[in-house]
Amino acid sequence: MQKQVTIIGSGIVGAVTAYYLSADPDLNVTIYDEGIGQATKNSAGIISPWLSKRRNQRWYQLAKAGAALYPEIVADTQMGYSVYQQAGTIVTREDPADLEALYQLALQRRADAPQMGTIEKLTAAEVADRIPLLTRAQPGVFVSGGARVDGDKFAHNLLKYAEKRNLVRHKGKVTLNEHGQLMTPHGQQNYDTLILAVGAWLKPLLLPMRMVAKVRPQKGQLIEFQLPETWADDVPVLMPEGERDFIPFTRSKLVVGATHENDQGYDLQVSPLVEEDLFASGQKLDANLTMDQISQVKVGTRAYTPDFSPFFGPIPDNPHILVASGLGSSGLTTGPMIGKLLADYVQTGHHDWNQYQLPVETYLEEAD
Numbered sequence: 436m437q438k439q440v441t442i443i444g445s446g447i448v449g450a451v452t453a454y455y456l457s458a459d460p461d462l463n464v465t466i467y468d469e470g471i472g473q474a475t476k477n478s479a480g481i482i483s484p485w486l487s488k489r490r491n492q493r494w495y496q497l498a499k500a501g502a503a504l505y506p507e508i509v510a511d512t513q514m515g516y517s518v519y520q521q522a523g524t525i526v527t528r529e530d531p532a533d534l535e536a537l538y539q540l541a542l543q544r545r546a547d548a549p550q551m552g553t554i555e556k557l558t559a560a561e562v563a564d565r566i567p568l569l570t571r572a573q574p575g576v577f578v579s580g581g582a583r584v585d586g587d588k589f590a591h592n593l594l595k596y597a598e599k600r601n602l603v604r605h606k607g608k609v610t611l612n613e614h615g616q617l618m619t620p621h622g623q624q625n626y627d628t629l630i631l632a633v634g635a636w637l638k639p640l641l642l643p644m645r646m647v648a649k650v651r652p653q654k655g656q657l658i659e660f661q662l663p664e665t666w667a668d669d670v671p672v673l674m675p676e677g678e679r680d681f682i683p684f685t686r687s688k689l690v691v692g693a694t695h696e697n698d699q700g701y702d703l704q705v706s707p708l709v710e711e712d713l714f715a716s717g718q719k720l721d722a723n724l725t726m727d728q729i730s731q732v733k734v735g736t737r738a739y740t741p742d743f744s745p746f747f748g749p750i751p752d753n754p755h756i757l758v759a760s761g762l763g764s765s766g767l768t769t770g771p772m773i774g775k776l777l778a779d780y781v782q783t784g785h786h787d788w789n790q791y792q793l794p795v796e797t798y799l800e801e802a803d
């Protein structure tokens with residue numbers, strides 16, 4: 436008999452999990468999504484974890500593995516360069532000593548991350564040459580394996596791919612009762628395995644089960660420009676020192692962002708002051724940008740844990756309910772690996788995730 440796997444949330448985690456599970460003909464997979472505030476849809480799209488200063492080794496292993504999965508998934512599903520492209524990333528540093536330290540870190544990290552590709556130390560003029568939009572540049576380190584992804588299109592394509600196999604999609608909000616029964620817009624639904632890939636909304640969803648997820652929401656905004664000029668498809672992403680990230684997408688779309696607003700809860704309003712601040716940051720790099728070229732302001736909600744680490748897996752004492760949350764500001768990078776590991780667990784019933792995370796219990800506690 437086929438098993439019923441139900442996924443809640445169709446962001447990067449839900450979509451990648453559905454993609455991997457779609458290869459299994461013994462499963463019926465259903466996904467529900469309420470369709471609000473999704474971080475994946477509103478993200479900047481930088482995939483380049485290797486030069487991060489974070490000391491968290493578990494996070495790094497997860498992010499490195501996630502970044503390495505993209506080319507495989509993209510090739511398998513035949514997504515084009517408007518969805519994902521390894522155009523390279525440049526991280527800048529003004530101080531020559533800092534630049535050299537960053538370059539050495541890159542060389543060291545590449546020893547066990549061959550997907551980083553070519554590493555080059557660039558002068559300010561060389562950086563400006565690689566990113567013709569810049570009117571002001573700093574020296575930087577170029578990593579050819581760095582990529583940009585359109586999170587919205589990536590997740591959408593995976594869901595479409597899985598729908599051709601064993602996935603059924605529904606729109607709508609679900610809730611759980613105290614026994615973990617699933618209430619959907621179509622009434623109560625049974626499941627063999629339930630996967631809660633709900634990002635920043637895990638806490639309210641689990642509360643009726645008297646379980647508190649240690650996750651808080653963080654608001655993130657970014658601006659998108661539609662520019663009159665076009666540029667080559669392989670212009671790298673810029674992660675400048677002290678300014679917002681600068682992400683030229685294919686041809687004439689430029690993204691500048693993002694903010695990290697910790698005091699706004701689940702608010703999804705665009706704030707004009709923040710828009711101006713993001714614009715000013717973009718203009719410091721490209722003095723020709725104008726406000727009327729802003730085509731969109733995007734707002735999303737990230738999920739954070741107290742130690743900034745993602746967590747995933749079965750909840751204590753219930754192997755049938757899995758959770759994944761806390762992906763923070765690098766969830767497009769870690770998300771594919773988390774989705775793959777969850778799918779593996781559904782199929783095998785086993786896991787050995789110590790290299791990637793602390794036990795899930797660390798992030799879940801009983802309600803008073």
Ligand SMILES: Cc1cc2nc3c(=O)[nH]c(=O)nc-3n(C[C@H](O)[C@H](O)[C@H](O)COP(=O)(O)OP(=O)(O)OC[C@H]3O[C@@H](n4cnc5c(N)ncnc54)[C@H](O)[C@@H]3O)c2cc1C
Nearest residue numbers: 444446469474475479480481609634655735765766767768
């Ligand atoms: C502005 C911004 C910029 C970012 N830039 C980057 C970047 O450059 N690189 C990077 O690696 N990461 C980036 N991130 C982080 C990344 O986008 C997130 O960490 C990641 O997308 C989280 O994915 P998720 O699947 O866990 O959650 P989400 O994408 O938030 O998906 C959760 C889904 O669950 C649904 N849901 C919740 N509750 C319910 C319910 N009760 N019933 C039904 N559906 C429900 C929601 O509607 C939502 O669609 C950025 C995030 C933001 C906001």
